[in-house]
Amino acid sequence: MENLRIVPATEYSGEGISRGLARGLLVYYGDCNLTGEGMGLGSIALRDQEYTYFSRSWTDSDDLGLCRRTFTIDTRMRWTIRGKPSGLFTRLIESGIRAYMKLPFLQGVIMRPVLPLRNLLGIHPLFETIPPRGKVSFTYRVDGPLVEVKAGIEMTVGPHDTLCLLNELGAAWFTAGWDGERPVPPPPGWEQVRPGELPVSFIDPLHGIRFFMGRPTVQPPVPVTIYRGRERTGDLSWAGFCIELGPIDASLGVPEIRYSIGFAPGGS
DSSP states (O other): OTTEEEEEOSSOOOOGGGTTSOOOEEEEETTEESOTTSOEEEEEEEEOSSOEEEEEEEEEEEETTEEEEEEEEEEEEEEEETTEEEHHHHHHHHHHHHHHHTOHHHHHHHHTTHHHHHHHHTEEEEEEEEEEEEEEEEEEEEETTEEEEEEEEESOOOTTOEEEEEEEEETTTOOEEEOSSSEEOOOSSEEEEOGGGOSEEEEETTTTEEEEEOOOEEESOOOEEEEEEEEEETTEEEEEEEEEEOOOOGGGOOOEEEEEEEEEEOOO
């Protein structure tokens, strides 16, 4: 694992559908950027009943020798049809995504017609700058192949909002899952992971790397849903984990979440 490097994203703007969005830590094997179209380790998205929001700006600081990155949620994603933004169509897609994430056994079937339909109708995302919704700060501690992540919320979260802590690398490299002994097919999209099933892994067979996430802890307790997923279609190419928080009861205080991401030899 001496060729593995985990570093803050600075100049890398990404690729594909997520190009230009703020990322967390990048992962390299030698000179090969394993992050690809993924959002890196420890990035953020916010979802309400209408839209998904991201960050395109951040500030970095030193927190007792650790890397601290504060993301400003300042970008809203809308969907366009033949170049025309549509709020109604965006809300329909967002509702469909929520249903899609709850039906992992059907995701492979659902996704087959999606890309041809997107191309036929000219459906593409549009990222709009909006007044900031708030901030989320991540503190990263990198200890060789292990990353300890702490995230703190610096914003008001509505009763129907969910925060998504994203940990994604490139699907071009992480092509399979791992059953504890051998590679297995990856999930068809997003699938929910029960806390007792953690850690679960993805495998990069070319470099012989296993990528996994440990069990998160949240204080004060809020509802937590864990997903793993992989998509490689058109301008999507990511594999990784999402920790979804919410709804959040503001009267209980601002939650702080801790979790770990690790890498180990395996899968080659």
